[in-house]
Amino acid sequence: MTGTGVEAGRLRMVPEGVTHGPSRELLAAGELCWSYAYLDLEASGDEPLQSASSWYERQGVRGTEGLYVLGEARYEAFEGPVTVLLDGASGEVFLARPDDDDMLQRDLLASSPQCLIALAAEIEAVSAAAGGEHGLADGEVRPYGPAAVAEVEQLVRQLLREADPELFRRTDDRPAHWETALAIRALDWGADAGGPGGAAYAVSAALVEDLATLEGEGSVRRFEEAELPASVSHAPTRRLLREIGLPVSDRCLLDVEAEGPLRTLAQQYPENFDPGDEDEGELTTRPQQGGFLVVGGWMYDFVVLLDGATGRVELPDLWDDGEPAAYLHRDLSALLYVLWTFERLRAVRREAGHPWTPGPWSVFEPSELLDGAAEAVMRALDPEAFESESHFWPIRVDDGHMGSLLE
Helix, strand or coil: CCCCCCCCCCCCCCCCCCCCHHHHHHHHHCCCCCEECCEECCHHHHCCCEEHHHHCHHHCCECCCCEEEEEEECCCCCCCCCEEEEECCCCCEEEEEECCCCEEEEEEEECCHHHHHHHHHHHHHHHHHHCCCCCCCCCCCCCCCHHHHHHHHHHHHHHHHHHCHHHHHHCCCCCCCHHHHHHHHHHHHCCEECCCCCCCEECCHHHHHHHHHHCCCCEEECCCHHHCCCCCCCHHHHHHHHHHCEEECCCCCCECCCCCCCCEHHHHCHHHCCCCCCCHHHCCCCHHHHHCEEEEECHHHCEEEECCCCCCEECCCCCCCCCCCCEEECCHHHHHHHHHHHHHHHHHHHHHCCCCCCCCCCCCCHHHHHHHHHHHHHHHHCHHHHCCCCCHHHHHHCCHHHCCCCC
């Protein structure tokens, strides 16, 4: 992981106040100019390195002496931007933000720029390894699922300690930023991509079982062959319903009945498909959805529909303006993986905000990093689900009455 903001062969001017030798060398060579691990340091290569005193001059912030701005955290913070600062004398790196009294507050992020690079590299490696085949023997299959996520978190947590033991010692094993960043990236190990002609993701039974219990006690409904209508002709979807199943939990976003037949949308809402004596304005604008199966309830009193021929998952047009867009997810495997990721992120956020386990930080708020990363993480799993403002997930993101996406 190297910087890209300085032209090859051209050394960069470093302020005299940066007396820490290794920091001077890295800054001069452009090695601290990158955007990784939810930290944006790219500006530190394209512009003269700015002192924290100059950065906060208009606010009159105190406690900025000897500090230099490397960049900012790559997420929105409720009380103003979080900056990444370098102590020019010691080489220590901090997350910083002024408090209500205009005094600069700091959390140690890395004990040196070299350690900062090593820590960020470990976080980036989590995602890179999840999507690659490097290190696998012929015929070896990389494990995925909740157990793999836990194993990755345990392994990388130790690698982070080894990358900067001083950081973990000085923060009582709870440094700002890194473990929350790891919790987000480890979710890439939840499921592998599906093969050609198969489901979008190779979702495991263990993932669905975990999803069913993330919001309380739950179970999994696996359908008997006789329970599946002939209209479910998409083989990967039929196999998923029989072998993997759907979560059954009153508190899950997807509300699946524990028993009973799968009904079509036309059977559940006949008034939307049979004009009868009703005003034609009440009819659906998506008559093709009449034969789709209702697999469960959804937020805003929607129902989740399954096109049994293609495996595609849709929403009906129950709003007057024809919204939301029909497309919800590519198939049930994508729905389950996105929903599991969503609920896992919410669980991490709840735990981080629990009053019994407050963080020992002055600046870092795990909820800000989680909220800032959630949409991009989910979008990467099914980009079409976020294609326009009329699709469900962007509607949910923009719904200020519901709070942040993870609330």
